Amino acid sequence: MSAIADYASLLVDAGEYSGRNDIAHLFPRFLGLAELKLNRFLRVAEMEIVDTVAVTNGTGTLPVDFLEAREVKNANGASIRAVALQQLTESYMGRAGIPTGYAIVGSTINVRPVGDGNLTITYYGKIPPLTPANTTNWLLDKAADAYLYSLVEEIAIWERDVGKVGAAQQLKLLAISGLKIGDERSRWGNAQVVVGGPTP
Template sequence: MAAITDYASLLIDAGEYSGRDDVAHLFPRFVALAEAKMNRVLRIADMETVGTVVLTNGDGTLPADFLEAREVLTPDGYSIGAWSLSALTDRYRNRGGYPQGYAVVGTTIMARPTANGNLTMTYYANIPPLTRTNPTNWLLEKAPDAYLYALVEEIGIWAKNVELVSGARPLKENAMAGLTLADNRARWGNGQVTLSGVTP
């Protein structure tokens, strides 16, 4: 088996592993389904990006590839946290000023008190979709096995092949768990416990 380096080689290997190279015309659908499932679970540093959200009366449109906020900074550089929508509304109803918190509603971020300006957001972004015209991305380069087994699983689901699904799924989950473990070690391998707030 040759190394998986791009979209084409991924599809070749997925066809060989699944024994279903006769459904190549469906592979784009399978890849999209596999990516959708991985986007729901995976949260590692490679997914982090920084973007700007323009606020108008406290509301701004989230980036198209937004999954989850990691840090949100106000125009003056202060970090604000997520609130429940009801708590944010009750606390800052009809008030203006520097934002103290935010809530995500659909594709909108609501910062309150209301203000204009830009939020700087570090967030987890969707895995860049693999296609024939976008044949590689960071995940395929870093963990081709995760992509391979995720794709084989989708082929098995489509084919109603329980054995194929039950074989591919744990391999996919192990690959994703390995990514998360490596990410945690990279972030916190030499970390120390630091207490915040008042200590005795």
């Protein structure tokens, strides 16, 4: 097996690993399903994006690749906190001003007190999908094995082969575990432990 460098080589290797080159025309669909599942639970630094969201009358449209917020700041640069929608509505009813709280509702972000302006959002964005036009992305560059085994798992699910599904899933989870460990080390490898509580 040669190195997996792009979309085409990923599909070739998936065919070799699964032994199902005869259904290669279905691989792009399986790849989309694999990416859908990866987006549900994978959260690493490479997925973090900083963007500006314009808010009008307390409501703004989230980026199309939005998965989960890490931090939201108001126009003054102060972090605002996530709260339950009901609490957001009841606590700030009738008030206007600089937002101090927010709630995500579908593809929008609602802030209170109600106001206009820009929010700076740091969020986890979807993995850029691989296609014939978009042949590589950060995940393929960093963890091609996670991509490969995710795709092989989808092929096995289509085959209804429980044994293959289990084997591919185990390899996928090992690859993702390694990716997450590397992510944690890059974030916290040099962090100092601070113990809270009263000083004796």
